Amino acid sequence: MTTPPLILLLSGSLRAGSSNEAVLRTAQAVAAETPARLRTVLYDGLATLPHFNPDDDKDPLPAPVAGLRAAIAGADAILVCTPEYAGTLPGSFKNLLDWTVGGTEIGDKPVGWVNAAAPGRGGGAEATLRTVLGYTGAAVVEEACVRIPVTGAMSGRDGTVTDPEVRVRIGEVLGVLAGRAGRDRPDTP
Numbered sequence: 001m002t003t004p005p006l007i008l009l010l011s012g013s014l015r016a017g018s019s020n021e022a023v024l025r026t027a028q029a030v031a032a033e034t035p036a037r038l039r040t041v042l043y044d045g046l047a048t049l050p051h052f053n054p055d056d057d058k059d060p061l062p063a064p065v066a067g068l069r070a071a072i073a074g075a076d077a078i079l080v081c082t083p084e085y086a087g088t089l090p091g092s093f094k095n096l097l098d099w100t101v102g103g104t105e106i107g108d109k110p111v112g113w114v115n116a117a118a119p120g121r122g123g124g125a126e127a128t129l130r131t132v133l134g135y136t137g138a139a140v141v142e143e144a145c146v147r148i149p150v151t152g153a154m155s156g157r158d159g160t161v162t163d164p165e166v167r168v169r170i171g172e173v174l175g176v177l178a179g180r181a182g183r184d185r186p187d188t189p
Helices: 019-033 063-074 091-101 123-136 164-183
Strands: 006-011 039-042 077-081 110-115 139-147
Touching: 006 019, 006 063, 006 164, 019 039, 019 077, 019 164, 063 091, 077 164, 091 123, 110 123, 110 164, 123 139, 139 164
Parallel strands: 006 039, 006 077, 077 110, 110 139
Antiparallel strands: none
């Protein structure tokens, strides 16, 4: 028997109850419901990361940065959901990505994203995300980079999206990432 792939879920939003977090909480719920029992972990250390300073990007790393890099290293794939602020990524999420540039953990790791913004919005964040991921060496999986508009009204009391079509689409993204991760990792008994 093989261990199911582990997908790290990275939210670019610090706002409690954001639609981006709802997408990732839904990804957790959908993964738990799949026959393959995909494993997911939602990274919750965004607010604790220090401002990126190249002088601090050396051993010993600041503890929150070491935790981030360990989470990335332990994952088989990454799914991002981030809002767009002022036409680009939120500063706090760009800071997270800046901390990944000096490490090797994200290199060749399959990465996808869900743009949960309303139609016609979020393109600047996507473009910046693609650029920064290029610098990190991440393997962007085009089939796992999708637009699924999500509003706050689509979330239930548990913080997940209740719309069945959205849940199916998120499941498809997870399936693509899991399939890609499965090709890039050895089987584990």
